[in-house]
Amino acid sequence: EPEVTQTPSHQVTQMGQEVILRCVPISNHLYFYWYRQILGQKVEFLVSFYNNEISEKSEIFDDQFSVERPDGSNFTLKIRSTKLEDSAMYFCASSVREGNTIYFGEGSWLTVV
C-alpha cells in the first residue's frame, strides 16, 4: 500500500540552527501538507501546498518556516532558526486532490536543545 515517507525519524538540534525535514508524498498525490504535534497535545495544521505554492497556512507558520518541492518528488519543511518551542513531531501528509482523504506519514520527531 502506498505511503507517505518522512526523514529523519528523529533529529536533535541546537537552538538557532536550521533544520530541514523531508517527505516523499504518495506518488499520484497533488496536495501536500505539514502538521505538527507537540508532545501530548493535538495535531495542528501548519501549511498546505499545491501546484508549487502555498495554498493555506496557519498562524504557527511564521517567517521562520518555509516549504519547498525541490525536485518533483520530495516535499520539505525548513525551520530557519529553531526555538525550544519548535520541539514537536512534524507530520507530512498528502492527498490526491483537494477535499479527498489525507494520508499522514510516520512523523519526524524534532528536539531543540
Place this chain on the structure above:
Amino acid sequence: GENVEQHPSTLSVQEGDSAVIKCTYSDSASNYFPWYKQELGKGPQLIIDIRSNVGEKKDQRIAVTLNKTAKHFSLHITETQPEDSAVYFCASRTGNTDKLIFGTGTRLQVFP
C-alpha cells in the same frame, strides 16, 4: 475560530465491550469528518470518515454517526480488542479550506 471538542480524554474498556468517543464541532459549514488512530510513535492513520450528506457509516467493527443539527459526530467501536488500544483523534474540515481541525484525542485502553 474553528474548534473541535472531543470526549472523553481517556477511556478504558474490557475486551469485547463497545467504546464510544464523541466530538462536537463549531463551524456549521464543516462537511467532512475523519477519524484517525495513532499508535505510540507513529503517524495518524485514517480508520473511517464521513461526509455531511450521510448520517452514518459502518466498516466492520467501526461506525461513525453524524448529527448535523447538533454538530456532533461519534465513533463507535464494537467487540473491542487489545490491538484497538491507541489514541483516537476526530477532525473536521469545511468546504472552503483543505485543513483538518483536530480534536484533543482520546486514549483508549482495551484490557484483556
